[in-house]
Amino acid sequence: MPEGPEIRRVADRLARQLVGQSLESVWFAFPELAGEGASLEGHRVLSVESWGKALLIHFDNDRVLYSHNQLYGVWKLHRAANPPSTRRSLRVRLQAGGRVASLYSASDVSLWSAGQLEQHPFLSRLGPDLMSHGVTANDIEERLTSSRFRRRALGGLLLDQGFYAGIGNYLRSEMLFFAGLGPQLRPMDLESIQRSRLARVMRDVIHQAYREAGVTNQPGWIAHEKRQGLSRGHWRFAVFAREGLPCHACGEQIVRRMVTSRRLYYCPSCQAV
Template sequence: MPEGPEIRRAADRVHRQLAGRRLDDAWFAFPDLAGQAASLIGREVTAVDSWGKALLTRFDDGRVLYSHNQLYGVWKLHEADREPDTGRSLRVRLVAQGRAASLYSASDVSLWDTSSLDEHPFLSRLGPDLLTHGITIEQGVARLIEPRFCRRGLGGLLLDQALFAGIGNYLRSEILFFAGLHYSARPGNMEEGTLAHLATCILSVTRQAYDQAGVTNRSDWIAVDRARGASRRRWRFAVFERDGLPCPACGTTIRRVTVTSRRLYFCPSCQPS
C-alpha cells in the first residue's frame, strides 16, 4: 500500500496538472457532491497537497476537496478530450484549460470549507504530515515524549498516524534501522540525544523516500547491490524485505518478525533489544 511519500508525489502530479488554473468543468459520481459541481466551475485550483494518505485539492474560495485513495483509488492525468484507457470506475473529474485529472475507484471523497477541515472525521485523528506541515526535529522530539506516546514500543507507535501522518510499513523498518533502535524501544526511556537522532531519522528517511521515489537505502550500499545484479526491489531498501540477507552495515543476517500484525525487518546487531 502506498505510504506518505507516494501519496505526496501523487499530489504533486495533480498539483502540476491543475494548480493556477480555473476549472472549466467538474464532475462527481457521488450524488451529494454532484449538486455542488457547478459551483466549482470558474474557481481556481490554488494547490494540491497531502495529509497522510489523503489528497487535498484547494480552491480560491476557501473550499477543499478531500479524497482518499484507500486500497484501489488512483488519479490519472490526461488531456481533457482524451479519455484514459482504463476499466476502472470514474469517481471525480476536474478539467482546467484543456487539462484533466480523473480519480478512479475511490469512494471517500467530500468537499469542505478550510475553516472546518479540522473537524473531518479522518483528518481530525491524524498527527502532522511529515512532508506537508514543516515538522522540525524539535517538534518531532516533543511529540515522541508526549504522555500518550512515550511509553509505547516504537514498532507499534510509528504506525500510529496520530503520532505522524504518512509512516507505513516500509518506512517503519527503515527508520528504526537507520536510528539503530529496536522495535521494542520506548521514547520515554531514551536520552535526549537518542530522541533527537530518532526524530532526525523519521524526517530524513521519509524525505529521502519522497525525493527518490521510494528509495531509502544509502547510495554506496545501492551501488554494491546493483553491481551484484540485484533488482530495484532488493536494492531500494536497507533492511525491508531483506530477511536472510546480510546487513549492509555489519553483515549480520537481517531478520523478519511480526509486530502489530505487520511484518518488520531489523538487524539484531545494529538494533539490539
C-alpha cells in the first residue's frame, strides 16, 4: 500500500491540474453519490491535500471529496478525449479545462461539508500528518513524551496512524535505522538526545521519501550500489527489504523480524537494544 509520501505526490499532481479550475463535469460510480456530481459542476477546486493515506479535494462551495486508495485505488490524469486503457473500474471522474482526473478501483469515497470533516470516522482517528500539517521536530518530541505514547514500543508506535499519519512499513524500518534505535525500545526508555534524534529523523526520512519518490537511502551508499550495477530495488533503502545483506554503515547482516504482524528490517549492530 502506498504510504504518506506517495499519496502526497499524488495530491500534488492533482493540484497542478485541478486547483483554480472550474469543474465542467463530475461523475461518481457510487449510488449514494450519483446525484452529487451536479452540485459540484461549475465550482472551482481550491486545494488538494493528503492526510496520511487519505486524499482530500476542497471545492469553493464548502464541499470536500474524501478518497482512500486502500490497496488498489489509483488516480490517472489524462485528456478528456483520451481516457487511459485499463481494466480497472472507474469510480470518480473530474473534468476541468479539457483534462480529467479519474479515480480507479478505490472503494472508500465520500463527499463532506468542510465543517463536518472532523467527524469523518477515519480522519477523526488520525494523528497529524508529518508533511501536510507543519509538524516540527519539537512537536514530535512532545508527542513522544506524552502519556498516551511514551510507554509504547517504537516498532508498533510508528505504524499507529493515531500517532502520526502516513508512516507505513518501509518508513518505519528506515526511521528506526537512521535513529539508531531498536523496535522494542519505548520513548520513555530513551535519553533526551535519542528522542531528539528520532524526531529529526522522522521528519527527514519522510520528506526525503516525498522528494525522491520513495528513496530513503543515503547518497553515498546509493552511489556505491550503482557503481556495482545494482538496480533501484537494491539501492532504494538503507535496511528495508535487505535481509541478509551487509549494513551500509557497519557491514553486519541486516535482520528481518515480524513486529506487529508486519516485517521490519534492522541492523543488530547499529541499532541500540
